[in-house]
Amino acid sequence: MTTTPPHPAVEIRDLHKSFGPLEVLKGIDFEVGHGEVVCVIGPSGSGKSTLLRCVNLLEEPTAGKIWVNGVEMTDPDVEIDAVRRGIGMVFQSFNLFPHLTVLDNLTIAQRRVLRRGRAEAERVARDNLERVGLTDKAGAYPAQLSGGQQQRVAIARSLSMDPKLMLFDEPTSALDPELVGDVLTVMRKLAEDGMTMMVVTHEMAFARDVADRVVFMDGGVVVEQGSPHDVLGAPQHERTRSFLSRVLDPTHVAQLGQPD
Amino acid sequence: MKLRRRQRERLSLWLQYLAFVVIVGAVIVAADWGRLREAFFRVDIIQSMFPTVITVALRNTVLYTLGAFAFGLVFGTLLALMRLSRVAPYRWVATAYIELFRGLPALLVLFLVGYGIPIAFPEREIPGGVFGSIAIGLGLTAAAYMAETIRAGIQAVPKGQMEAARTLGMSHFTAMRTIIIPQAFRVVIPPLTNELILLTKDSSLAYVLGVTAQTIEVTKFGRDTLNDRVNATPLLVAGFTYLIITLPLSQVVRRLELRYAKAR
Numbered sequence: 001m002t003t004t005p006p007h008p009a010v011e012i013r014d015l016h017k018s019f020g021p022l023e024v025l026k027g028i029d030f031e032v033g034h035g036e037v038v039c040v041i042g043p044s045g046s047g048k049s050t051l052l053r054c055v056n057l058l059e060e061p062t063a064g065k066i067w068v069n070g071v072e073m074t075d076p077d078v079e080i081d082a083v084r085r086g087i088g089m090v091f092q093s094f095n096l097f098p099h100l101t102v103l104d105n106l107t108i109a110q111r112r113v114l115r116r117g118r119a120e121a122e123r124v125a126r127d128n129l130e131r132v133g134l135t136d137k138a139g140a141y142p143a144q145l146s147g148g149q150q151q152r153v154a155i156a157r158s159l160s161m162d163p164k165l166m167l168f169d170e171p172t173s174a175l176d177p178e179l180v181g182d183v184l185t186v187m188r189k190l191a192e193d194g195m196t197m198m199v200v201t202h203e204m205a206f207a208r209d210v211a212d213r214v215v216f217m218d219g220g221v222v223v224e225q226g227s228p229h230d231v232l233g234a235p236q237h238e239r240t241r242s243f244l245s246r247v248l249d250p251t252h253v254a255q256l257g258q259p260d
Numbered sequence: 261m262k263l264r265r266r267q268r269e270r271l272s273l274w275l276q277y278l279a280f281v282v283i284v285g286a287v288i289v290a291a292d293w294g295r296l297r298e299a300f301f302r303v304d305i306i307q308s309m310f311p312t313v314i315t316v317a318l319r320n321t322v323l324y325t326l327g328a329f330a331f332g333l334v335f336g337t338l339l340a341l342m343r344l345s346r347v348a349p350y351r352w353v354a355t356a357y358i359e360l361f362r363g364l365p366a367l368l369v370l371f372l373v374g375y376g377i378p379i380a381f382p383e384r385e386i387p388g389g390v391f392g393s394i395a396i397g398l399g400l401t402a403a404a405y406m407a408e409t410i411r412a413g414i415q416a417v418p419k420g421q422m423e424a425a426r427t428l429g430m431s432h433f434t435a436m437r438t439i440i441i442p443q444a445f446r447v448v449i450p451p452l453t454n455e456l457i458l459l460t461k462d463s464s465l466a467y468v469l470g471v472t473a474q475t476i477e478v479t480k481f482g483r484d485t486l487n488d489r490v491n492a493t494p495l496l497v498a499g500f501t502y503l504i505i506t507l508p509l510s511q512v513v514r515r516l517e518l519r520y521a522k523a524r
Contacts, residue, residue, distance in 0.1 A: 085429035
């Protein structure tokens with residue numbers, strides 16, 4: 001057993017974020033423990049993606065503080081490139097580098113950022129391609145892969161940097177339904193291996209089965225959080241109940257035509 | 261008798277063809293082909309121009325063009341990055357430069373470089389002599405055009421590419437160099453090849469710098485021979501020599517445009 005570090009993997013205090021006059025995050029307090037898998041759910045426009053993008057400072061918070069593994073991200077003097085190496089991120093639209101082969105997608109940052117030699121970088125890359133089940137695609141270009149394969153390559157690309165924390169921003173929302181399962185299987189395996197994960201998702205089954213904690217956001221605040229059993233099975237708040245009924249049984253609500 | 265719509269259209273089309281053939285035919289018949297041949301197509305003069313027109317003149321035209329293109333490409337990329345910079349003064353300087361140099365005739369810029377720099381820096385020489393002066397003189401103007409093309413190419417790369425690169429810990433500069441610019445250049449290869457064709461022809465402005473027998477390029481070579489022989493045949497030869505470069509390049513552009521159209 002390794003000793004648990006004194007500070008949590010992610011700590012967020014009174015986080016606010018506005019885009020011009022639009023306040024998207026209205027004071028978020030939030031923690032993610034080491035090895036914890038947290039799923040963030042909520043209606044579109046609730047601020048969940050913005051919250052995730054604030055964690056690695058893709059979005060600059062308007063106010064509040066964020067620490068990742070004890071390093072304050074919101075410190076103006078933070079060495080942002082150095083801290084980001086330890087934070088993997090997977091995007092809804094994959095964002096693979098289309099001009100590079102799969103293998104080069106996985107090695108370029110290892111070589112340019114971590115200064116690993118070619119041989120070592122390729123060994124790490126192939127190990128991670130094996131983790132996502134795509135060893136045979138090393139020489140392919142992203143455009144030659146299906147969406148599900150591209151997303152698994154994107155996960156392997158992040159893992160090649162040996163991150164301590166993985167952020168997933170709706171990783172399956174751009175996928176055809178039959179391809180979602182492969183990506184979720186990879187993520188589930190990652191969770192079982194003990195990776196700390198923050199997942200913004202609409203996959204309620206994944207949240208229920210894999211998450212240690214589910215966080216429901218609406219209107220820029222955390223409405224409620226707890227074990228998947230509690231939040232998804234017995235939600236305390238009306239807003240959570242209404243959201244879940246719309247997600248889990250969309251046609252029924254549409255027929256009734258009742259917004260709440 | 262009233263014609264039907266299709267008959268009317270067919271008749272109008274035939275009338276257009278007829279007018280075209282009559283005009284072209286009249287020009288061909290009216291021209292004095294004997295004198296034309298005497299003035300523009302003297303085989304002995306054509307023979308006398310070879311092989312120099314290729315080994316010296318065409319070679320220099322290609323060298324000047326590539327020199328100016330390379331200078332323009334590097335400087336133009338720099339200007340494009342300045343235009344997109346977060347630093348406002350960089351943006352102002354780049355915008356001012358682009359507006360200024362797009363508005364000046366290339367001939368004037370070449371003249372200013374060729375005669376202005378030796379006056380401003382009497383102790384130094386432009387490296388490469390005539391070649392260097394042309395590369396810089398034409399490259400300064402080309403850079404202004406290329407900068408706008410490259411800027412558009414960079415902006416055509418999706419925002420997620422920069423985000424993904426930064427997320428992997430790359431600095432803004434590394435991400436630009438290894439991820440964004442390589443993708444931007446694929447988009448701008450066709451317009452940049454057009455710029456190369458324009459530069460090929462602009463290289464004929466080298467004469468303002470006073471070229472010698474060794475540094476002569478195609479147009480000047482044609483004009484000198486014209487003066488020697490008091491005959492216009494060399495102009496025709498010079499024209500065809502340019503086509504040796506520009507026609508294949510146009511084909512390359514067409515191919516590339518087709519390929520990228522398919523990839524989208």
